[in-house]
Amino acid sequence: MVDFFLEKFSQISWLTGLPDGILFVLAVILIAIPIFLFLAVNALVVVYAERKISAFMQDRLGPMGQGAGLHAGKWGLLQTVADTVKLISKEDIIPAAVDKKLFISAPFIFFIGSFITFVALPFNQTIVAANFNIGIFYIVAVSSVGVIGIILAGYGSNNKWSLYGAMRSAAQIISYEIPVALSLLTVVMLVGSLQMQEIIKAQDGVIWGFLPHWFVFKNPFTFIAFFILFISGVAEVNRTPFDIPEAESELVAGFHTEYSGLRWAFFFLAEYANVFIVAGVASVVFLGGWQSPIPGFLEGSGWGLVWFLGKAIFLIFTMIWFRWTFPRLRTDQLMVMCWKYFIPIAFINIMGVGLWDLFVS
Amino acid sequence: MGVEHDHELGVIHAEEMVLNVGPQHPSTHGVLRLKVQTDGEIITKIDPYIGYLHRCFEKHCENVTYEQCIPYIDRCDYIASMNNDFGYAVTVEQLMGIEIPEKVEYIRVIVAELNRIASHLLAIGTIGLDVGAFTPFLYCFRDRERILDLFEMLCGARLLYNYIWVGGVSHDFPVGWVEKTYEFIDYFEPKIHEYNELLTYNKIFIERTADVGILPVDVAISYGVTGPNLRGSGLRWDLRRDDLYSIYDQFEFDIPVGTGAMGSVGDCWDRYYVRVREMEESAKIVRQALDQMPREGDVHATIPRKIRPPKGQIYKRTESPRGDLGFYIISDGSPIPFRIKLRSPAFTAVSCINEIARGWMLSDVMVILGSLDIVLGEIDR
């Protein structure tokens, strides 16, 4: 995309006089602003969806607006808007005993971690901020920057609960990086490329006559790999049943106990951005990204965006569904699940995919 | 948290961290404060501090008449007020030697068992909440709400009833109440299956509760732990059968005990599952009582104008949803009790937390606390 903008700039006469560096920065900003807006809208929508879905699953109505006065709009549609206004207008509290520098910088580091991951995420055939040739590698590497933010938040808050949350989170995210990377590796083996668009393009066509040729259906091992990736992804973004860093019944609010207002909003925003990233990566790598579920039907870049977002939304729905169904695991059980179950199975998967590719297909 | 490196010996001496869980904490079920010493996530010692909700119940009772005690007793175990009143009424009646009409006994049993269901629903819902499952909690509250509706229809109050009086109940059940109760029981019995599907047999829930916080029988008895907690440890001990009061001998019901189906006997899962099973049994009792209850009859007949028990004292215990609820009442012959002591089952349950939670992780403390099903109103009185 940067190249695309630079090319456009070269056609605008008054811009050509500017130095290349400034043009580059301008191009980057032009990309960053839509991503930021997308993140904000994503958080608004997902929070609203989460509230409504959880409410319906629990025989409730969720946010509703009825009767006199401006409640939360029809069906509570304005609830998240009201939330945002509240968060922005809240008093900015920095507790006296915190480590100020860390405390202030932590939410932004956490946010940056999820923000820069979007760079490599292809929304359709053309919309991708940077079509790296190491796309997957970049996502795996960058998405764990956020943990630094969590640790700083927990450490800087000078609160025992926060520290517990941060330590748990660090252990959890670092552990679950491994099954994520290993299950992505199965696809990389099949495609032979780390580039996101290449991976999606490899999922073109039909398999067994009727199923789309997505990697999740390709062979039994990739099928398992998809679930390992998805569940580990859920674990990596600290959602129930893996939400031990913020486990509200144990650690009050975990690493963001001391945060409120806008700083807390950044954690919130980043958390939902991470949710989208997990859903996005899983749908790109295993569910064909912008490929149509019925091959040859409704293709093109507009529909590509719809298919990609549709798949991502379905996976987000599943994550919400998980959250409102399951209890939470304990720290050691989380580790057991990762190291004793996911990682061995992921290794077997890699072997299996290789053998399957050699002998079966 | 100061970590001190002892280079000479090559070992690290790590200090233990003291963590205050509560008085304000999402899962202390009230205002309990646990001073927890932790070594990393592992608990080395728990020291419970209670009394944040102390309301001088026993002192109050020495200043009001026997009738006026009942609103205060309601507020002790505010989750199961009917059972509290029931216990108090039975105790004072035994002290006075009053015979109770049959219909009153049936009404009392029905409301007490309904309240037991309501209390257990709260217990299993909150243990779900403590392990992080939010949805079962709301399902439980949805059904508990219906019981509270029944009570509201019966006596106007939803939580603190003042319905069971010494010598009777405050008034007869309204028209249509019996049918509504039948309706509720018909609705409720299949719902237990839903809780089981959603929570009881959930693998994560089993992992979190089975083999955690094991309370052996001898420790339980020594700590005076009673009720579902003791039955969870495998001892078939239920005052409704073993120390009969009221008319519980007229009903067929089972006393579920912990069997260690998912782990060892006496773990959190057993305590939890005993409660689930007890709800079924209570529903059975309610159904039988509704079938057998005489529809006609006065409920006011035996209420004395002024309750004035003879000089003497009595200790009587009844089975509340949390265990043995004992009343020690000393009367000096006046209408004001000389001394009322309430032996609270939750008080004894929380006293043993150090014994059973030591060595487990911080997350388990909440589960153990949830599985003991404590009500701080009753502990602090």
Place this chain on the structure above:
Amino acid sequence: MRYFSNIWQAITTLLIGMRVTIVHFFKARKGIVTLQYPVERWPRPERNIGFSFDSYNVIRSRLHVDMDDCIGCLKCVRACPVDCIRIETFKVEKGVDIPEANHIGVTSQGTQKRLLVTRFDIDMTECCYCNLCTYPCPEECIYMVGGPNSSKHEIDYEFSEYDRNNIIYRFAKVPPEEVARRKAEKEMEKTAL
């Protein structure tokens, strides 16, 4: 072996749990139990929860006193476990109306009053809604509003106020100057003796 049975158990039981919630999700229209409080009030027969208003026997809500019927017998004061009722009375001629004190001599049940109730305060902040005061009342003049008493006084259970003192309900209808006059008279009598 246990390893694989664990995996199998986890997958099956978790899927069963997920089925329960998704069924609730799709049946959301039918099963919702929320009451949108300020707009919807409690008795809603079309929902499968709650009961119709007519079948109410009692209701615990605000205490109300019909002062025309009150004979000042103090039975409710004695019954109250939290001492939230205060009554002051003056002896008056039996069964005679006193218009300047808004006093009616005979109650609706035909009892002739001996006392003029100059003060009948109920502090609803202290009330524990135990209903104990309503039973001993010989004239049935103190009651909780709504329910079977809805003909006497409509239901009022949302009597929140910004000031605590507004929840102290003063039912006596005797004007303050009349009370002061009678108090002074009583003082005079005392000093005369």
Place this chain on the structure above:
Amino acid sequence: MEFNKIIESINTDFKEGLLPIGEEAPTDHIQVSPEDWGELAGFLRENDSLKFDSLMCLTGIDEGTEEENLGVIYSLHSMIHRHKLEVRITVPKSRPVVPSVEQIWRIADWFEREIYDMFGITFEGHRDLRRILLPEDWEGYPLRKDYIFPESWHGIEVPKMKEGWE
């Protein structure tokens, strides 16, 4: 086991003539002195035919201002033999000391702390005797009949009257 038999058993196996037998003896409880209680408690807990393994309730009483006596009532129960026993100990207000049974029945730990809190009876041998329901620095023992409620605590006045309410 019947109450008489329990008495008999205590008298024969524990200490000859500890408990009075006859017309005037109480028929529902036994009264022991604080000196005997420490040993008797262990005996009641351990003796095979008695085996009082559960302490149901521990009640403190203040027998009124005239008598100046404090009492502790132990309600014992045997889960095995299904019999119960009530043990009473009376101590003067001037020296309210009772031996602790905290190590015999573990629940007595908290029960005794509660009675210490409310009546000021000291349990000798209790390993952790401090207030349980009231704050640590509370003065006086509230359930004593001669207790006078404090006017204030840590500078917090107890409101006696409220506005518009005599």
